[in-house]
Amino acid sequence: MRYLMMQMATGQAPDEKLFAEMGKFIEEMTAAGVLLATGGLDPAGTRVTSEGDEITVTDGPFTEAKESVGGFALVEVQSKEEAVELARRFRRIVGDGESRIHQVFG
Amino acid sequence: MTDVRRTVDAVWKLESANLVGGLTRLVRDVGLAEELAQDALVAALEQWPSSGVPDNPAAWLMTTAKRRAIDHLRRTERLERRHEQLARELAQPRDVEHDDVLRLMFLSCHPVLATEQRVALTLRLVGGLSAAEIARAFLTTEQQVAQRIAAAKQTLAGVPIELPEGAAVAERLSSVLGVVYLIFNEGYSATAGDDLMRPGLCQEALRLGRLLAELAPDEAEVHGLVALMEIQASRAAARTGPRGEPVQLHEQDRGRWDPLLIRRGFTAMLRARDLGGPPGPYVLQAAIAVCHAQARTAADTDWRRIAVLYDALVRLLPTPIVRLNRAVAVGRAHGPAAGLALADELLADRALRDYHLLPSVRGDLLAELGRNAEARVEFARAATLAKNAAERDFLLRRADELGPVAPVATLGRAAADFLARDDLDASTLRSYGQTLRRLCLALGDRRPLESLTGDDVTGVFEVAWGDAAAKTWNRHRSAVRSFGAWAGRPELGDGLERRAESRSRVPGLADDQLSRLWTVEAPVRERTLWRLLHESAAGVRPVLSLNVEDLDLAERRARAGARWVTWRSGTARLLPELLGGRTRGPLFLADRRPGPARMRPAADLCPDTGRGRLSYERAEYLFKQATRALDPAGRGFTLRQLWSARGA
Numbered sequence: 001m002r003y004l005m006m007q008m009a010t011g012q013a014p015d016e017k018l019f020a021e022m023g024k025f026i027e028e029m030t031a032a033g034v035l036l037a038t039g040g041l042d043p044a045g046t047r048v049t050s051e052g053d054e055i056t057v058t059d060g061p062f063t064e065a066k067e068s069v070g071g072f073a074l075v076e077v078q079s080k081e082e083a084v085e086l087a088r089r090f091r092r093i094v095g096d097g098e099s100r101i102h103q104v105f106g
Numbered sequence: 107m108t109d110v111r112r113t114v115d116a117v118w119k120l121e122s123a124n125l126v127g128g129l130t131r132l133v134r135d136v137g138l139a140e141e142l143a144q145d146a147l148v149a150a151l152e153q154w155p156s157s158g159v160p161d162n163p164a165a166w167l168m169t170t171a172k173r174r175a176i177d178h179l180r181r182t183e184r185l186e187r188r189h190e191q192l193a194r195e196l197a198q199p200r201d202v203e204h205d206d207v208l209r210l211m212f213l214s215c216h217p218v219l220a221t222e223q224r225v226a227l228t229l230r231l232v233g234g235l236s237a238a239e240i241a242r243a244f245l246t247t248e249q250q251v252a253q254r255i256a257a258a259k260q261t262l263a264g265v266p267i268e269l270p271e272g273a274a275v276a277e278r279l280s281s282v283l284g285v286v287y288l289i290f291n292e293g294y295s296a297t298a299g300d301d302l303m304r305p306g307l308c309q310e311a312l313r314l315g316r317l318l319a320e321l322a323p324d325e326a327e328v329h330g331l332v333a334l335m336e337i338q339a340s341r342a343a344a345r346t347g348p349r350g351e352p353v354q355l356h357e358q359d360r361g362r363w364d365p366l367l368i369r370r371g372f373t374a375m376l377r378a379r380d381l382g383g384p385p386g387p388y389v390l391q392a393a394i395a396v397c398h399a400q401a402r403t404a405a406d407t408d409w410r411r412i413a414v415l416y417d418a419l420v421r422l423l424p425t426p427i428v429r430l431n432r433a434v435a436v437g438r439a440h441g442p443a444a445g446l447a448l449a450d451e452l453l454a455d456r457a458l459r460d461y462h463l464l465p466s467v468r469g470d471l472l473a474e475l476g477r478n479a480e481a482r483v484e485f486a487r488a489a490t491l492a493k494n495a496a497e498r499d500f501l502l503r504r505a506d507e508l509g510p511v512a513p514v515a516t517l518g519r520a521a522a523d524f525l526a527r528d529d530l531d532a533s534t535l536r537s538y539g540q541t542l543r544r545l546c547l548a549l550g551d552r553r554p555l556e557s558l559t560g561d562d563v564t565g566v567f568e569v570a571w572g573d574a575a576a577k578t579w580n581r582h583r584s585a586v587r588s589f590g591a592w593a594g595r596p597e598l599g600d601g602l603e604r605r606a607e608s609r610s611r612v613p614g615l616a617d618d619q620l621s622r623l624w625t626v627e628a629p630v631r632e633r634t635l636w637r638l639l640h641e642s643a644a645g646v647r648p649v650l651s652l653n654v655e656d657l658d659l660a661e662r663r664a665r666a667g668a669r670w671v672t673w674r675s676g677t678a679r680l681l682p683e684l685l686g687g688r689t690r691g692p693l694f695l696a697d698r699r700p701g702p703a704r705m706r707p708a709a710d711l712c713p714d715t716g717r718g719r720l721s722y723e724r725a726e727y728l729f730k731q732a733t734r735a736l737d738p739a740g741r742g743f744t745l746r747q748l749w750s751a752r753g754a
Contacts, residue, residue, distance in 0.1 A: 031320040032120060033313035036366060074366075076309060081116035085163075092161065 002036070002076050002104040003083040005090070009043045009070035010097050021093045029075065029086065040071040074104070110155045113163075118147055121164040122234035123317070127206030128168060133175050134267055136213050137259035140231060142178070146171035207232065208321040209269050211314075214258075215282040216265060218627045223258035224285045225292075226251050232317075233310050243307050244292065253698065261629065279322065283331050283388060286314045290335050294342075308339055319374065329378035330389030336371035337395040340364040351500040356404035368399045390419045394435075409439035426457045434467055442474040456569050460547060462491035466501060473508060482508040487550030505552070517558060518551025524589050541585035544570050555593065564601035573741070576605035615747055619736050623748075624676075628732050634680040635694055635725060637673070639748050644671040646722055646745045652693040653709075654685060664693075688712070692719035 014022070029035035044060035045068060062068065073090075077083050080103070087099050122143065129139035146167045160166040214227040229235045229243075237255065241248040270278045293307025315332040322328050344362035347353050375396055378389050385393065394415045401407040416432035430452055437445020449468050458464045469484035485505035492498040521542040525535060548566040549558065563586060571579050583602045590598035615623065623636065638649055648666040656664040659681060663672040684693070691712035699716045700706050710719040722745075730742030737743055 027320075031317060033316035034120075036370070076313075077116075078119060078306070078309070079112070079116060081112040082119055085113065085116045085120060 001078065001080070001083075002074060003080070004102045004104050005073045005075065005083065005087055005099055006069045006102075007071050007090070007094065007099045008097060009041075009068045011043075014094075018094065025090065025093055026073075029073070034075045034077050034082070034086070036074040036076050038071070038073040041069050043068055043070060110159065111151065113159055114147065114150050114154065117150075117163040117167070119234045121167060123207045123210060123232045124164065125167055125171065126231050127208075127210035129171055129175065130210055130213070130267055131206055132172065133179070136210070136231065136262050136267070138175075138178070140259070142171045142174050143167070145174050204321070205269060207317065209267060211282050211318065211321075212269060212278050213262060213265070213267060215278070215285045216262060217278070217281055218261055218265060219258050221285075221288070223254050223261075224281070225288060226254045227258045228285050228314070229289065229310065230255050232314060235310070239306075243304055257697065276325075279325060279327070282318065283327060286311050286318065287331060287335070287388075289314070290338075294338060305342065308335075308342065311335060312339060319377075323377075324381060326378040326381040326383055327386040327388045329374045329381070330386060330392045333371045333374035333378060333392035334388055334395055336367045336374060337392065337399050340367035340371065340399065346496070349499075350496045351503075352497055355398060356407070358404075360403065363399070371399065372396065385418070387419060387423045390415055390422065394419070407438070409435060413439040426452055426455045426461075427463075430458070430464060430467060434470075437471050437474075442471045446471040446475065453565065454569055456572075459569055460491055462488040462493075462497070462501070464488075465491065465550070469504065478508045483550045483553045486552035487547075490547065490551060515555045516551060517549055517553040517555050518546050520555050520593050521546055521551070521589070524592050527592075537581060538585045538588065541582045542589060544582075545586070555595070558595070558598065560597050560599070560601045563598050567602055573739075576607045579605045580607065613747070615743060619743075622736050623733065626732055626736070628728075630680060630683050631694060631720070632728055632732065634677060634684045635720075636729070636748055637676040637680060638671070639745060641673040641677050642671045644669070646725070650694055650720060650722060650725060653691060654688050654693055655690050657681070657693070688714060690714070694720040694725070696720050696724065 026035065026038060045062070046060060047056075047058040047062065049056045049058070060068075073086075075083060075086060077086070080101075083101050087101055091097070091099060125143045125146070126136070126139050129142050130136050133139055133142070149170050150163070150167060154160075211228065211232055214231050215224045219227065225244075226240055229240050230237070235243075237251040238248045241251045244251070269275075289307055290311030293304045293309075293311060312332075312335050315328075315335050318328050319332045340363050341355070341358060343364065344358035344360070345353055353359075371392070375389075375392055378385075378392070394412050397408050397412050397415070413432070413435040416428070416435045419428055420432055430449065433445045433448035433452070435445075436448055446468065449464065449471060452458050452464055465484040466488035469481045469488060472478075472481035472484060482505050485501050485508070489498050489501035489505065492501055525539055525542065530538065545563065545566055548570065549562055567579070567582065567586075571582055583599060583604065586602065587596070587599040590596045620640070624633075628636075635649070639646060642649065644666060648669070648671060652664050652666055652671065656666065658664060659678070662674065662678055663670050665671075691714065692710060695712050695715070696718040698718075700711075700718045706718055711717070726745055729745050729748070732742070734740060734742040
């Protein structure tokens, strides 16, 4: 089963220590054979909306920063509990904030 | 409670390899290490529901397991100062060494173990799967898996746990890679059952491969294997159609191939290529997979390049399967006639005798050449041989697509009618049945009887019984002649010469074969039996009939019925280990207790363990398996040869 783990942006830039710990965590997940892909996301982003025939493209940043995704990891594990366990470890590293886990179908 | 149970399961799955690997280094016994890890798991299940899941569950499990290790060592006093050292290490929060898991993989894939033991143990120790999960994946019973694992751990008890060095690394690594790929293949092309794939196994193999790529990053073949598995796995969704039928590579919807896995495969391939050196078998197979993945449509496939890669692969790995795949590639690159010529060469290979893909490939090539009637017979034959329901249906449909069935008498029908006669006694019927079943399997039971020639029959005989004893050959020969006479085709058996049934003595083993035999890694029971047979002048049966209480260890002799069996130092050295403190019962014990349905006389059972006496057949089989590599003909030796080598 694949799960997409997304962490919501906090608006704070990560410091060097966090970078190092994240690097170690990613290495660990890679070595465990569960991490398929990972990346950080530009907090600004671009919004594309459609209404009827009208398509609107708006460049960020947007006001509700907490709703935007700061990074993601795609993991392949045998159960939801494993994904949750990985998320738990991740949260312990990054401190306060929020992550979301979605199972990826297909 | 259930939530904690599931969290514990998840932690176990992620951490068991580290845990068991680290403990193995500390206690130097993989069986004990796993027991300790399991104990810690049980403790977690007991404590976490009330205390809550600890912040770092992995470290908690490791600490708990180490405490138990110290208790255990203190209790058994096996190693005096070992527990003090352990106690010191206990102070460090987490000390999984980089090599722990790698060492564990080398151990669980150790060449002293039988292949199915390696697979079970790897999934158990490195994959963290339970015996029930492994049994489900391999369609066997939990008990059987548990036995395999127990036997494997017992064998490993005396094996040093150090990582191999120098030239041994490549050899041992190839055993590890072989096991991982075997697991992958079992998942990818489920050999039996109703499903074509068991995704859980594929995923587990991929996980093991990715893990190995981090542990042994400098080995090109590791990355080759990972690339191969990633790319093959990328096609998983496209491999089956709506009805669960297999979709062949060139007919797959490439839009359903997983681009992420393909990209990961390419990346692994680049890592392999960057390491340089001549490409090994996995790198070559991965290169072939890359060729397929790079083609945007099936028609774009660079078959010439694939054929060249197969030429190289066949030199490294001349297995029948690789040769068969090469025939397919050559068929695409240079036309069906060229492919068919290569496929036909394989008809005489007994390894492919019952392999459904050979007739299936020949069916494809024949159909391309417009030889539909022959293709039809081949597909029907492939369907008979296929063990997988989805595949069988698919092959039958392919046969049916090649035009209507002409109302002809088929081999299968004729054989059934022949055997349905009521003037044959049971044993003749059984014997004839064997012969005709083999003919039907090899030639296809839809094969029109009319088209059958004496050469066809002779060919089947050569492959099936070419090296069988003269007696066996003659028995099958008379069955065919009887069938031919009955069917009005007496010429079918014409190509079969009657073989002289001589009573010549089997040549004993040569000196160099003997000296190599003594270095074969085998369980102590086998080694003792072989030594004893060689050193005594007694036959196999008297030796197998020995009981522990018959032995006179000091005089190096034992009474077997009316005569004495005597031995020399080789046996004397091994006997105490084999006995292991037993004082009664059969000397050579079978691996297990006999099932309730097949009770045996009390004299053939070990009074302590309930295990049965080792049978001649089993002992012979094991010896044959063990000596395959020593026999130039590749068949393995018989115990009689060992015994008669004595005078040589």
